[in-house]
Amino acid sequence: MADYEVHEHDVLVVGAGGAGLRAAIEASASGVSVGLVCKSLLGKAHTVMAEGGIAAALANVDAEDGWQTHFRDTMNGGKMLNNWRMAQLHAQEAPDRVRELEQWGAVFDRTREGKILQRAFGGHTWKRLCHVGDRTGLEMIRTLQDRGVHQGIDVYMECAVTRLLKDGQRIAGAFGYFREDGRYVVFKAKAVVLATGGVGRMFPVTSNSWEYTADGHALALRAGADLIDMEFVQFHPTGMVWPPGVRGLLVTEGVRGEGGILRNSAGERFMFKYLPEATRKDYAETEDEAKRWVDAAIAGQKTDARRPPELSTRDNVARSIYLEVKAGRGTPHGGVFLDISYQDAERVKRKLPSMYHQFKELADVDITRQPMEVGPTMHYIMGGVRVDADTGESRVPGLFGAGEVTGGMHGANRLGGNSLSDLIVFGRRAGLGAANYVKALNARPQCSDDEIKAAVEEMEAPFKRTDGKNPYELQRKLHEIMSTYVGIFREEKDLKTGIARLEELTDEVRHAAITGSKTYNPGWHMCHDLTNMMLAAQAIAQSALSRKESRGAHSRLDYPDTDPHLGKVNTSIYLEGGEVKLKQTPLPEMPEELKQLFVKKEATRNA
Amino acid sequence: MPEAIMKVFRGISREAGEFKTYKVPVEEGMVVLDAIHYIQGFLDPELSVRWNCKAAKCGSCSAEVNGYPSLMCKTRMDRFPEGQEITVEPLKTFPLVKDLVTDVSWNYEVNKKIPPFTPKPDADWTFMQEDIERVQEFRKCIECFLCQDVCHVLRDHDRKDVFAGPRFFVRMAGLEMHPLDALNRAEFLKDHAGLGFCNITKCCTEVCPEEIHITDNAIIPLKERVVDEFYDPVLMFFKKIFGKS
Ligand code: SF4
Ligand code: SF4
Ligand code: FES
Numbered sequence: 001m002a003d004y005e006v007h008e009h010d011v012l013v014v015g016a017g018g019a020g021l022r023a024a025i026e027a028s029a030s031g032v033s034v035g036l037v038c039k040s041l042l043g044k045a046h047t048v049m050a051e052g053g054i055a056a057a058l059a060n061v062d063a064e065d066g067w068q069t070h071f072r073d074t075m076n077g078g079k080m081l082n083n084w085r086m087a088q089l090h091a092q093e094a095p096d097r098v099r100e101l102e103q104w105g106a107v108f109d110r111t112r113e114g115k116i117l118q119r120a121f122g123g124h125t126w127k128r129l130c131h132v133g134d135r136t137g138l139e140m141i142r143t144l145q146d147r148g149v150h151q152g153i154d155v156y157m158e159c160a161v162t163r164l165l166k167d168g169q170r171i172a173g174a175f176g177y178f179r180e181d182g183r184y185v186v187f188k189a190k191a192v193v194l195a196t197g198g199v200g201r202m203f204p205v206t207s208n209s210w211e212y213t214a215d216g217h218a219l220a221l222r223a224g225a226d227l228i229d230m231e232f233v234q235f236h237p238t239g240m241v242w243p244p245g246v247r248g249l250l251v252t253e254g255v256r257g258e259g260g261i262l263r264n265s266a267g268e269r270f271m272f273k274y275l276p277e278a279t280r281k282d283y284a285e286t287e288d289e290a291k292r293w294v295d296a297a298i299a300g301q302k303t304d305a306r307r308p309p310e311l312s313t314r315d316n317v318a319r320s321i322y323l324e325v326k327a328g329r330g331t332p333h334g335g336v337f338l339d340i341s342y343q344d345a346e347r348v349k350r351k352l353p354s355m356y357h358q359f360k361e362l363a364d365v366d367i368t369r370q371p372m373e374v375g376p377t378m379h380y381i382m383g384g385v386r387v388d389a390d391t392g393e394s395r396v397p398g399l400f401g402a403g404e405v406t407g408g409m410h411g412a413n414r415l416g417g418n419s420l421s422d423l424i425v426f427g428r429r430a431g432l433g434a435a436n437y438v439k440a441l442n443a444r445p446q447c448s449d450d451e452i453k454a455a456v457e458e459m460e461a462p463f464k465r466t467d468g469k470n471p472y473e474l475q476r477k478l479h480e481i482m483s484t485y486v487g488i489f490r491e492e493k494d495l496k497t498g499i500a501r502l503e504e505l506t507d508e509v510r511h512a513a514i515t516g517s518k519t520y521n522p523g524w525h526m527c528h529d530l531t532n533m534m535l536a537a538q539a540i541a542q543s544a545l546s547r548k549e550s551r552g553a554h555s556r557l558d559y560p561d562t563d564p565h566l567g568k569v570n571t572s573i574y575l576e577g578g579e580v581k582l583k584q585t586p587l588p589e590m591p592e593e594l595k596q597l598f599v600k601k602e603a604t605r606n607a
Numbered sequence: 608m609p610e611a612i613m614k615v616f617r618g619i620s621r622e623a624g625e626f627k628t629y630k631v632p633v634e635e636g637m638v639v640l641d642a643i644h645y646i647q648g649f650l651d652p653e654l655s656v657r658w659n660c661k662a663a664k665c666g667s668c669s670a671e672v673n674g675y676p677s678l679m680c681k682t683r684m685d686r687f688p689e690g691q692e693i694t695v696e697p698l699k700t701f702p703l704v705k706d707l708v709t710d711v712s713w714n715y716e717v718n719k720k721i722p723p724f725t726p727k728p729d730a731d732w733t734f735m736q737e738d739i740e741r742v743q744e745f746r747k748c749i750e751c752f753l754c755q756d757v758c759h760v761l762r763d764h765d766r767k768d769v770f771a772g773p774r775f776f777v778r779m780a781g782l783e784m785h786p787l788d789a790l791n792r793a794e795f796l797k798d799h800a801g802l803g804f805c806n807i808t809k810c811c812t813e814v815c816p817e818e819i820h821i822t823d824n825a826i827i828p829l830k831e832r833v834v835d836e837f838y839d840p841v842l843m844f845f846k847k848i849f850g851k852s
Contacts, residue, residue, distance in 0.1 A: 041657070042715060043750055044665045102732060105724035107739050107746055107785065114733035132743065138664065139746060149715075150723045157712070180704055209659040243636020249662050358662060361681055363636065472648040516653040519619055520705040523652030 002456050004175075004184035009035035009154070010438045011431070012174055012189035014161050014216065017045035018137070018420060019403025020195030021144035022097075022427025023392075023434070027193070028151045030435040035187055036148070037156045037176065039211050043145045046197050046209045047423065050137025051252035051354065052121060053129030054101075054424075055417030056094035060111055061118040061300075062126035067091040069125050072597050074418060076279075077123040077313050078382070078411020079552040080567055080598075081229065084590040085389035086409040090418070090425050097424040098130050106143040108132055112300060120257045120297060123313040123415040125282075127297070134252045134354045140420060159185065161215065162528055163455040164192060164223040164399065167445030171223070171398030175455040179525060182518020184459070186452055190441055191434040193392070194220060194385060194401040195427065199540075202533045203378040204479035205248040207239055213529035214536035216405035220385040221535055225394040226574040228407040228585070230383035230536070231543035232553045234414055235488050237317035239377025241335035246362050248377040251338065251355060253416040255372075256310040258351050259294035260340040262321070263371070264329035270336075271309035274320040283309045298347070315413045315553045318376040322488050325375065335375035341368055376488060380419065382410040382553065383543065386572065391437075392430030398437060398445070402430035408570075412552025462527040468513020471526035477505055478533060486541050491557045495545040502541060506534045538580045539573040546571055546582055608632040611684055613642050615654065616696040619705045626694065627651075633684050639695060640668050640679035643707070655706040663816055666751030670707050671696050676753040676814045698756040700765075711752055717771050720799065724782055727789040734786040745781035745825060747817045748774065754811035754821060760804045770801035773811035773821045780825035783832065793836040796829055805830075 013024045016038035028034040038045060059065040070091035075082050102108060102116065108130050109117040118127045132139040149155075161176040165186070173188040196216030200208025217227060238251040256262075264270050275283050284290035284306045296303035310317065321336050331337060340348055345368035349356050352367070359365040359372055384407035385394050392400040403423045410418060462468065485498025512527040549563035550556050569584040611633045618624020629650055631642045640658055647654045659665040661680045668679040672695055673687070679695070687693050701709035754773040760766050771779075779796060782788055796802040805826055812821045819825070 040659055040665075040667065041711065044659045044667050046659070048665045048749075049660050049662065099732070103726060105782070105785070107742050110734065110736040110739065114735045132746070135664070135747065138749065142746065142748075146718070146723060149719050155715075157715075180708075180710075209661075209665070211659065244634050245637050245641040246661065354662075354664065361663070361683070362638070470652060472652055476648075514652060520655035520708050521653050522647060522655060526652070 002184060002460065004186050004452070004456070006186045006188065007035060007154070007156070008188045009033045010189065011035070011191045011193060011434045012037065012187045013193045013195060013431070014174065014219075015045070015195035015197060015403070015405070016042055016155070017047035017195060017197055017403065018140055018144065018423030019427035019430070020045070020193070021141065021148050022424045023193045023195055023402050023431035024153050025144065025148050025151060026428045026431030027435040028153050030432060032435045032438050035154045035156060035189065037159045037161055037187070039158065039160050039179070041157050042155055043141055045141060046211060047137045047141045047420070049207070049209065049250065050140070050420055051134040051250065052254040052257065053119060053131030053136045053417050054094070054098055054140070054420040055121065055124060055128050055415065056098040056130055056421055057091060057126075057128060058095050058098065058116060058118060058130065059126075060115045065126035065128060068597055070094070070128065071594070073124050074415060075411070075598070077413055077415040079413060079562070080411065081551065081570070081587065082411030083389055083408035083588060084594060085588065086426070088594065089389060089429070090409060090422060093425045094421040097421065097428065101140060101143050101424070104143050104147045106139050108139070119254065120307060120311060121253055121416045122256065122311045122317065124417065129257070129417040131254070133350070134254050134352050136420065156185070160525065160528070161219065162459060163451070164219050165447040165451050166223060167447070169397055170445045171396060172445035172447045175452060177459060180520055182521065182524070184456060186447060188444070188447055190438045190444060191398045191400060193430050193434050194399070194405050195403050195430070196405045198381045198404040199533065199536045200378050201475075201529070202478050202537050203482050205239065205483065206378040207236060207248055207250040208378070214532045215529070216401065217384060217539070218532035218535045220394060220399065220401065220405070221539075221573070221575050223399055224396045225399060226386050226572045227384060227539055228386045228570040228572050229411070229543070230381070230407070230539040230573055231547050231571060232382035232412050233378065233540060234314060234380040234382060234553045235318040235376040236379035237314055237321050237376055238338055238374040240363065241331070241373050241375040242333035242363060249358070250377065250379070251372060251374050252352070253314070255338060255340055255352060255355060256308070258340065259297070259308070259343060260310060260338050261308070262310050262317070263337045263339065264324045265331055266329055268329070270324055271312060271317065271320060274316060275309055275312060276316060283307055283312065313413060314416060318488060319555060321374070322376055331373045333373050335373040337371035338374045339371035341370055380404065380414055382412065382414055383407040383540075390429065391433030392426055393433055393437065400430045400434045402426040412554060459528065462512055462514045462524060465511055465513035468511045469508050471512045471514065471523050471530055474505065474509055474512055474530055475526065478530070478537065481505065482537060486537070486544060489555050489557050490544050492545065495541055499538070499541045499545065502534065502537055506538075509534050535580070542580060542582050543571040543573060546584070608634070609689055611642060612692045613646065614692050614694040615643070615646065615706070617654070617706050619703065621703055624703070637684045638680055639672055639677070639682040639684060639693065642684060643679060643695065655704070655708045657708055664749060666749035669698055669751045669753050669756065671698060676756045678751060678753070678816050681816060698752070700756045700762045713767055714750070714752055714755060714774065717775050718778070721775060721779060721782070722790055722792055722795055724785065724788055725790040726787045730787045732787070738786045741824060742781050742784050744819055745777045747819060748777050749817060750774065751816060753814045753816065757810045757814050759808065759810065766801065766804060770804045773826065775800065776802065776805070776829055777819060777821055777825045780829055783829065791836070793833050797833045797837060802826070802829060802833060
């Protein structure tokens with residue numbers, strides 16, 4: 001068998017974005033030994049690209065805000081399919097986690113009184129997003145990174161985990177390889193925290209970085225955990241549509257939070273007509289009212305005007321844009337116009353500096369003078385590993401999760417700004433959960449040689465196949481299947497075709513081959529990433545087929561309404577004998593006192 | 608479709624490696640990283656490159672394009688006249704791993720040694736936007752290490768043993784100028800970070816993709832602090848008498 005090196009830790013954290021770093025810091029602070037593995041260099045994880053802000057009911061700008069309102073907004077945004085306990089913990093603890101970041105050195109934009117400034121965002125009742133211009137994610141990751149390096153956490157950079165190792169039912173460690181030279185590594189660990197992020201690279205138009213290949217989703221499934229809510233894939237309404245090389249790149253919701261206006265090619269401000277009945281009265285009725293709201297927000301004043309229709313929830317805005325383009329009212333490059341150029345140029349540059357540069361440098365567009373062209377881009381997966389809200393533990397003893405790789409927190413649709421707060425609230429909880437679990441264990445679980453041998457063989461195989469397929473070509477096929485059959489709008493016959501084609505492709509992926517050495521060989525890495533994406537793609541497609549209703553980000557053309565019965569169940573995906581299986585499991589029921597917070601009746605149309 | 612001629616460095620050592628030429632179709636608005644991805648996806652799946660965001664936000668895709676330290680995801684192909692060969696090679700200042708990937712781990716070692724943010728014990732966490740403009744400028748750094756690559760103290764003289772480099776002067780300036788930080792890093796800057804080796808050539812500032820005024824806003828004020836602390840005659844006098852500043 002090929003050689004491998006061995007490292008021993010109490011807790012191994014896989015992934016070093018916001019959730020992984022926060023988990024590692026917490027576990028380490030509680031006195032256990034921590035290893036932190038990341039596929040990229042430290043500080044480059046996808047969190048770095050988060051722009052708009054962190055949602056936390058600090059009530060620095062709108063004194064009326066509080067955790068109950070944040071909780072309610074989150075549940076409403078998630079179409080009540082969220083795990084209520086996660087949404088509650090999240091709303092209650094986010095303010096402390098944000099203050100903690102500040103005390104660790106993060107430098108947020110300030111209010112006139114010198115407190116953390118907060119901006120408006122889609123679906124949030126009050127101005128709630130703490131931010132640093134439009135580079136909030138960078139601020140967060142750098143703060144956590146600098147905190148982490150002084151805590152004695154061992155960081156394994158450019159290292160990919162390909163298998164979790166178990167001792168009977170329990171987690172015993174993980175197997176992986178270093179990208180730099182392909183050497184194998186076994187981490188003996190009593191607990192593993194998955195913080196691997198999302199799945200975006202299976203879609204051709206996505207805001208996600210190359211790392212997002214569903215690693216944690218696949219690792220968890222193979223280790224015996226289940227995934228919930230995989231049908232809920234968020235398309236962010238505003239990605240760049242031109243030039244082709246950056247298609248899908250994110251345009252922060254902060255543009256709309258600062259007053260950006262959406263128009264179609266006929267000049268119509270179309271979002272007014274797509275506001276769902278249930279929430280219509282929360283939004284401005286006229287352009288004039290929307291303008292008064294924006295003016296007041298810029299001046300830092302109170303107003304009775306309601307927020308602009310562009311601040312509707314992401315799922316709704318994405319669908320609206322899609323429909324406008326489909327109806328022939330799109331821009332030359334197949335998007336719609338997003339315009340902030342009517343505002344003072346200097347202010348736009350100050351509040352949205354990276355957007356200004358991004359468009360100027362990549363698209364030759366000066367956003368202080370011209371509108372941007374934008375369209376939906378795959379951005380986030382609400383579904384993921386089912387974990388306990390309080391501790392982050394999955395149904396596999398010793399396996400924990402936090403952040404995008406987990407499911408439940410965001411229900412059927414995530415609100416902007418709720419992701420960064422999710423990372424730090426549940427990163428901390430999972431780190432603590434794992435440390436407590438480790439402390440309660442009597443003996444170190446043992447890694448089995450057989451499992452390690454199988455893991456090595458799996459990685460060696462692509463070099464041995466002589467008649468194999470090019471992994472990049474296979475990824476292009478996967479892109480084509482996902483965008484054609486499992487996109488924004490879904491339908492039974494498409495999903496069935498998609499599932500059949502995914503099955504065929506899974507066979508081809510088993511034959512993916514690569515030449516050359518193991519030294520920083522991206523094609524080799526892709527061979528394994530593909531196997532992860534195939535599993536998650538099946539999970540998404542099958543979950544989408546099974547949910548015969550439209551809810552949140554899941555829009556079925558053949559079932560356009562929400563079905564109250566289906567609002568009480570989660571779709572659960574698990575493996576049995578290597579096969580992807582599905583069943584519906586009951587949604588945890590909210591306690592009475594929280595139910596009281598919801599006065600409005602449930603909508604029957606999905607919007 | 609027009610074609611670009613890409614000359615890309617391939618190999619696992621500077622001596623044994625060589626430039627390979629690839630023809631890549633050019634689309635409107637394309638950047639150098641797109642061309643590299645095209646090569647990976649269609650011509651050579653083994654080509655090694657780092658990238659994450661494709662949006663000049665993560666600082667992963669640093670390389671030398673036609674000899675100039677650049678982010679590949681920000682370098683437009685139409686900057687170069689049609690027909691001109693475009694060479695892409697790894698950063699020179701760091702040891703080569705393979706192709707366009709270099710070993711930048713030294714930077715992470717330097718970072719670990721920097722005395723961390725240490726807030727004043729009585730801080731009430733109120734401070735004004737005007738007091739943090741500078742600090743926020745420094746915190747825009749995406750750790751692309753292009754400034755480290757271009758600085759002659761590292762590039763030509765390889766003084767990684769004594770010199771932290773512009774990236775970390777930016778970081779320390781951000782800490783020193785934080786309105787609530789209580790630590791004084793002057794001694795560290797002078798004796799451990801090698802601030803004195805910098806002779807203000809401003810090459811680092813020129814290549815910074817985040818347009819941080821590294822020399823004027825970070826390095827020069829830090830140098831002034833060190834001078835005030837250690838060489839100011841009035842202060843030295845007081846130090847002699849009272850034993851500390
Ligand atoms: S100004 Fe100083 S740090 Fe910057 S490149 Fe010149 S010598 Fe190096
Ligand atoms: S200071 Fe500028 S050039 Fe240097 S690492 Fe940071 S972003 Fe890159
Ligand atoms: S890929 Fe992130 S900076 Fe170029």
